[in-house]
Amino acid sequence: MSTPAAVPTTDPTPTAVRPAGLTVDDLTVRYGSTTAVEHVSLDVAPAETVAVIGPSGCGKSTTLRAVAGLVPVAEGAVGLAGRDITGLSPARRDIGLVPQNYAVFPHMSVAANIGYGLRARGTATPRREERVREMLELTHLSDLAERRPDQLSGGQRQRVALARALAIQPDALLLDEPLAALDPQLRGGLRRELAAMLAATECATLIVTHDQREALSLGSRIALLRDGRLVQFDTPQRLWDDPVDAFVADFLAGAVLLDAEVADGHAVTLDGRWRIPVGDLAVRPTGHGAVRLLLRHDSLTVTDDADAAALLAEVTHSEFTGDGVHLTVRAGERLLGVRVPPDARIGRSVSLAVAPGRATLLSPRA
């Protein structure tokens, strides 16, 4: 197990004026000739949790590392609690970091691990012991205070790392894939526990994950990155309901976003190959013109070949899911998903219709 990241050794900043939480302003980070993060801006209010999400290599960890001061900022600024911390060393940032492998000191007890940052700051023993007790309680580790990390489960070690990061009462908490190393069976329970623990803190929390479910359930807002750039920064609901582009729709919800045109009571899409009666759509257009059609996994059904509004599509893949079969079909250049009952007799092509009220029309994005 690797050694933990540097822990702040200075006294906390006076708390008189602390207007803002964490701000990342036009951040660019380069590793030599590789630009890992490009012009990313986001903010996290005190007591808020923002999830940073995106495909592998999109710059999530780099964003976190730049906020922690572990990689240099090429352009832009990082602010915390009303001060510019861009040029500060990691130790002077009042930030608690839980790195990807939630490293803890293997030779120290749980309690000593949690109290480490406080000791490094010279916090008096009675206050330190009180704070360690509070953190043990918050993370449900009181009974394990004297154990060493190798006597703990993965989930318990993760809680020690979290408790240690929170013990110093940081202004910001950074969590890099906090549940990634855990068994899938453990993750659901720990996700709920983590949400409860984060709700009990006052710090601005930035959590990196590549798990859509984790982001949707833990973040009050989500920053979605692609190729080092911020694609959308919004509430989970708005990302779900109104994705800015097809990438966001697909990444977060496995949904498909098609450009469409409304004319003569139909939404026409896929280069005119599919004319969907607007009465079948969840949101009916008020006028004519360009719209976007959002299709989710339950938006389509297989219909009769004689259905005039049907779209003929070629089946490219079928996957048994227990309660049904998930078909991937090709319509022109686009791949769409449709669920059918397990006993459905499906040939090499299918006729698709919109399940009434299950596909949504969105306004075009500027």
Ligand SMILES: Nc1ncnc2c1ncn2[C@@H]1O[C@H](COP(=O)(O)OP(=O)(O)OP(=O)(O)O)[C@@H](O)[C@H]1O
């Ligand atoms: N130390 C480094 N030196 C050079 N390039 C790096 C370094 N660390 C990361 N990169 C590159 O920067 C880009 C962003 O990497 P980063 O680790 O931030 O992505 P990520 O979104 O966290 O990925 P993952 O989900 O796989 O952990 C990638 O192209 C990566 O290869």
